[in-house]
Amino acid sequence: MTIDHTYHMTPEEFRRWGHEIIDWIADYRQRVEEYPVLSQVKPGDIRAALPPHPPQQGESMAAVLRDVDEIIMPGVTHWQSPNFFAYFPSNSSEPAILGDLLSSGIGIQGMLWATSPAATELETHVLDWLAEMLGLPGQFMSTSTGGGVVQDSASSATLTALLAARERTTGYRSNEAGVNNVDDVGRLVVYASTQAHSSIEKAARMAGIGSQNLRKIEVDETLAMRPDALAAQIERDLADGLTPAFVCANVGSTSTNAMDPVRAIGEICRDHDIWLHVDAAMSGSAAICPEFRFIHDGLELADSYCMNPHKWLFTTFDFDAFYVKDRGALIRALSILPEYLRNQATESGAVIDYRDWQIPLGRRFRALKLWLVIRHYGVEGLQHHVREHVVLAQNFRAWVEASNDFELAAPAPLNLVCFRHTGGDDVNQAIMDTLNASGRLYLTHTKVDDKLTLRMSIGQMYTQRRHVEAAWQAIQDAAGSTL
Amino acid sequence: MTIDHTYHMTPEEFRRWGHEIIDWIADYRQRVEEYPVLSQVKPGDIRAALPPHPPQQGESMAAVLRDVDEIIMPGVTHWQSPNFFAYFPSNSSEPAILGDLLSSGIGIQGMLWATSPAATELETHVLDWLAEMLGLPGQFMSTSTGGGVVQDSASSATLTALLAARERTTGYRSNEAGVNNVDDVGRLVVYASTQAHSSIEKAARMAGIGSQNLRKIEVDETLAMRPDALAAQIERDLADGLTPAFVCANVGSTSTNAMDPVRAIGEICRDHDIWLHVDAAMSGSAAICPEFRFIHDGLELADSYCMNPHKWLFTTFDFDAFYVKDRGALIRALSILPEYLRNQATESGAVIDYRDWQIPLGRRFRALKLWLVIRHYGVEGLQHHVREHVVLAQNFRAWVEASNDFELAAPAPLNLVCFRHTGGDDVNQAIMDTLNASGRLYLTHTKVDDKLTLRMSIGQMYTQRRHVEAAWQAIQDAAGSTL
Numbered sequence: 001m002t003i004d005h006t007y008h009m010t011p012e013e014f015r016r017w018g019h020e021i022i023d024w025i026a027d028y029r030q031r032v033e034e035y036p037v038l039s040q041v042k043p044g045d046i047r048a049a050l051p052p053h054p055p056q057q058g059e060s061m062a063a064v065l066r067d068v069d070e071i072i073m074p075g076v077t078h079w080q081s082p083n084f085f086a087y088f089p090s091n092s093s094e095p096a097i098l099g100d101l102l103s104s105g106i107g108i109q110g111m112l113w114a115t116s117p118a119a120t121e122l123e124t125h126v127l128d129w130l131a132e133m134l135g136l137p138g139q140f141m142s143t144s145t146g147g148g149v150v151q152d153s154a155s156s157a158t159l160t161a162l163l164a165a166r167e168r169t170t171g172y173r174s175n176e177a178g179v180n181n182v183d184d185v186g187r188l189v190v191y192a193s194t195q196a197h198s199s200i201e202k203a204a205r206m207a208g209i210g211s212q213n214l215r216k217i218e219v220d221e222t223l224a225m226r227p228d229a230l231a232a233q234i235e236r237d238l239a240d241g242l243t244p245a246f247v248c249a250n251v252g253s254t255s256t257n258a259m260d261p262v263r264a265i266g267e268i269c270r271d272h273d274i275w276l277h278v279d280a281a282m283s284g285s286a287a288i289c290p291e292f293r294f295i296h297d298g299l300e301l302a303d304s305y306c307m308n309p310h311k312w313l314f315t316t317f318d319f320d321a322f323y324v325k326d327r328g329a330l331i332r333a334l335s336i337l338p339e340y341l342r343n344q345a346t347e348s349g350a351v352i353d354y355r356d357w358q359i360p361l362g363r364r365f366r367a368l369k370l371w372l373v374i375r376h377y378g379v380e381g382l383q384h385h386v387r388e389h390v391v392l393a394q395n396f397r398a399w400v401e402a403s404n405d406f407e408l409a410a411p412a413p414l415n416l417v418c419f420r421h422t423g424g425d426d427v428n429q430a431i432m433d434t435l436n437a438s439g440r441l442y443l444t445h446t447k448v449d450d451k452l453t454l455r456m457s458i459g460q461m462y463t464q465r466r467h468v469e470a471a472w473q474a475i476q477d478a479a480g481s482t483l
Numbered sequence: 484m485t486i487d488h489t490y491h492m493t494p495e496e497f498r499r500w501g502h503e504i505i506d507w508i509a510d511y512r513q514r515v516e517e518y519p520v521l522s523q524v525k526p527g528d529i530r531a532a533l534p535p536h537p538p539q540q541g542e543s544m545a546a547v548l549r550d551v552d553e554i555i556m557p558g559v560t561h562w563q564s565p566n567f568f569a570y571f572p573s574n575s576s577e578p579a580i581l582g583d584l585l586s587s588g589i590g591i592q593g594m595l596w597a598t599s600p601a602a603t604e605l606e607t608h609v610l611d612w613l614a615e616m617l618g619l620p621g622q623f624m625s626t627s628t629g630g631g632v633v634q635d636s637a638s639s640a641t642l643t644a645l646l647a648a649r650e651r652t653t654g655y656r657s658n659e660a661g662v663n664n665v666d667d668v669g670r671l672v673v674y675a676s677t678q679a680h681s682s683i684e685k686a687a688r689m690a691g692i693g694s695q696n697l698r699k700i701e702v703d704e705t706l707a708m709r710p711d712a713l714a715a716q717i718e719r720d721l722a723d724g725l726t727p728a729f730v731c732a733n734v735g736s737t738s739t740n741a742m743d744p745v746r747a748i749g750e751i752c753r754d755h756d757i758w759l760h761v762d763a764a765m766s767g768s769a770a771i772c773p774e775f776r777f778i779h780d781g782l783e784l785a786d787s788y789c790m791n792p793h794k795w796l797f798t799t800f801d802f803d804a805f806y807v808k809d810r811g812a813l814i815r816a817l818s819i820l821p822e823y824l825r826n827q828a829t830e831s832g833a834v835i836d837y838r839d840w841q842i843p844l845g846r847r848f849r850a851l852k853l854w855l856v857i858r859h860y861g862v863e864g865l866q867h868h869v870r871e872h873v874v875l876a877q878n879f880r881a882w883v884e885a886s887n888d889f890e891l892a893a894p895a896p897l898n899l900v901c902f903r904h905t906g907g908d909d910v911n912q913a914i915m916d917t918l919n920a921s922g923r924l925y926l927t928h929t930k931v932d933d934k935l936t937l938r939m940s941i942g943q944m945y946t947q948r949r950h951v952e953a954a955w956q957a958i959q960d961a962a963g964s965t966l
Binding site for chain 2: 028029092101118132153177199201205213254343351378444
């Protein structure tokens with residue numbers, strides 16, 4: 001059987017350029033510390049270097065790779081640098097890269113079990129493995145009433161959970177009638193702490209519930225949601241004829257890594273039959289170490305849960321692991337079956353069709369990358385790195401606490417340290433700008449008690465003690481030169 | 484600078500296994516015709532072959548790749564087979580695989596311009612290139628009031644468009660107040676043809692508008708939306724005090740490739756100030772050939788448009804190109820700016836932050852794969868393949884028309900031929916089951932006029948005349964053995 005390669009890349013070319021790009025990646029990752037972490041280009045610089053029109057004739061990969069080096073790389077902010085301390089980590093480990101490469105090469109689309117049974121079954125299986133590694137309650141296993149699914153991000157997981165909650169709360173009628181047209185259901189209300197991620201508010205908007213019906217519950221001195229304040233707000237809303245529908249608890253807020261008390265919140269949700277979603281996007285990974293599993297205390301009271309292996313478990317973006325306790329509720333909220341998707345396996349009811357567990361229809365074979373990560377590192381290897389990052393962060397925290405010029409701005413239970421110079425917002429802004437412009441490291445900020453606060457987020461897979469020490473030195477130097 | 488590789492994959496191992504997987508993919512794609520196209524495993528077969536618990540210690544990549552061959556591949560339905568005629572194509576070309584590999588290797592997260600300027604600027608630029616290649620109206624270029632953004636799928640693009648429409652129609656108040664709580668706005672109504680993709684109904688549900696407020700407009704004998712029926716329904720809804728908000732026109736329906744008349748629909752939308760979204764997920768690719776650009780007639784009347792390079796333009800899933808006419812309306816509908824995402828570039832207003840153009844926050848560097856595809860093939864190479872696929876489909880259509888036993892079930896304007904045996908539903912079901920169980924090819928069905936109809940979708944990148952001829956022979960043989 002001859003294959004016609006007219007205009008296509010031949011197998012020989014693919015091998016050649018594939019090997020070349022693998023080597024390019026290996027080289028890049030060995031020299032990644034040499035780049036300024038935060039890209040130093042100005043708006044428009046990259047576009048100005050690109051030809052205004054697409055090529056009529058094909059070009060060589062050699063030309064493309066030259067442009068990657070010369071045009072693209074100066075515009076890259078190096079998330080894979082060990083000196084990346086901004087936001088949260090987004091690790092792309094070598095086994096995950098290879099898993100994703102396999103996924104692209106096999107090139108299936110896993111919307112239905114039938115469109116590639118292995119994609120669905122490996123996903124179910126690996127998410128059960130992950131649940132076991134994290135010590136999640138049994139309700140989230142596929143072998144019980146629940147199960148896991150890969151979403152692109154925690155934002156999508158939150159929206160998905162909220163849609164299921166909206167439906168369940170309205171007796172599965174809001175999908176038909178539209179939100180707030182369900183006559184005997186009062187306006188729906190959603191709850192999260194004042195520290196919750198913007199994705200909660202975005203989800204409330206997208207789901208048609210509205211920001212106005214999102215209650216931002218006050219927090220205690222650790223920036224964790226106050227259960228008494230939540231309970232009181234629920235009572236007020238009930239008294240006003242509204243319908244509490246959804247609570248999102250954060251296990252590690254994005255701003256400061258604040259830990260909402262899941263058990264106390266869960267008991268309130270249980271008493272009022274409110275859907276509890278637990279967002280552990282970054283910190284959930286810590287639970288692979290038994291000594292950090294306290295963050296999940298009370299999780300058996302939750303209806304849904306998510307954490308992101310693409311953050312702190314080395315699994316190339318995008319990979320959010322989203323679990324539900326009652327897969328029936330999720331599927332009922334999201335399923336529509338047109339004729340052109342009907343097939344024997346679906347109608348038999350014996351299989352999972354993950355299209356009904358998510359917003360889009362199509363899906364990549366993303367389970368491969370987590371499978372390769374778990375098999376390459378083993379549970380032990382992943383635990384080793386999570387523990388190392390927590391030790392490094394706790395060292396950094398101790399240096400801040402021992403310092404005369406800097407102070408902690410929030411508890412640092414795991415691998416995020418929020419701190420600030422005592423000189424005020426302008427000084428902190430200047431320190432951050434100096435550091436980020438230097439290219440030596442990259443960190444970002446938040447506000448705590450309305451004060452500008454620096455965030456030292458430690459979780460890049462190659463970050464070692466020497467990087468954190470150098471960062472602390474650079475921070476002190478920047479403070480010195482600023483004052 | 485030494486890098487500590489404890490538990491990590493060393494650069495040497497990464498090169499070795501990277502080369503190995505590249506070669507594995509090259510081999511796979513050369514022998515892909517040898518596999519049964521539709522996986523023949525039974526529910527549970529794959530999971531039963533996987534160990535129940537994750538490994539404590541890391542394993543070798545050799546063991547993993549052995550399992551890919553022995554456990555995973557039997558469970559794969561081969562979307563990259565030239566004998567894949569099911570659904571729509573989902574092509575993963577070699578340049579796209581390499582672009583995606585680069586993306587994983589660079590490992591950035593492009594939620595903001597600042598988090599990697601090159602990711603944002605290459606995306607804007609390549610989507611302008613694509614708009615030019617497709618001959619889209621100028622309003623969709625980033626250099627005007629609009630612009631393009633990569634979404635994972637057309638489903639997400641539809642939801643995104645609907646959210647923007649919902650907000651614009653309510654004077655930017657539904658995000659705050661919740662859908663249908665905006666006092667002086669009647670209930671919102673959404674319109675699509677009876678043939679529209681299930682994602683329209685799913686989007687109406689997710690956005691809180693409700694299926695009940697989706698009007699499925701009747702179609703003409705070509706299965707295209709009837710503009711007169713649309714206009715009449717809008718008038719009835721207005722008379723009932725409702726608020727028409729959104730029309731989705733299909734340029735190539737999923738079921739039968741029916742082409743809604745965009746110009747006539749667009750004129751109605753313009754007159755009533757209704758958001759018009761045009762979904763050209765599969766067929767949009769045809770417009771890279773000037774002779775097929777008629778499918779976009781009237782597109783200047785649309786507010787948003789999407790098509791999927793991951794279907795017929797060889798760009799590994801996931802890659803939907805979504806364009807809007809007024810980026811301000813989109814951003815206003817989707818933006819929330821928490822403190823921890825504030826940065827100088829964003830506040831300057833001089834850059835695009837694509838997080839405000841989509842549902843999730845995080846995003847991969849997906850522009851690389853389309854960039855590599857366009858540069859490898861050139862416009863000319865892509866045109867060549869699209870033309871070839873249309874020729875093959877039109878040949879197939881002629882064979883059906885010339886046959887005594889089979890008939891066309893719908894017009895076949897491009898590369899999808901809907902046809903059926905004249906013997907009725909049971910015969911057609913038996914033919915399909917026989918073919919798919921044979922492993923020789925894979926095709927799926929729909930219903931037209933309530934009759935079971937087979938879909939011959941031609942667009943896999945390696946499909947040649949001999950595959951289509953063999954398929955037609957197999958179809959006739961299956962009919963023969965069935966009767």
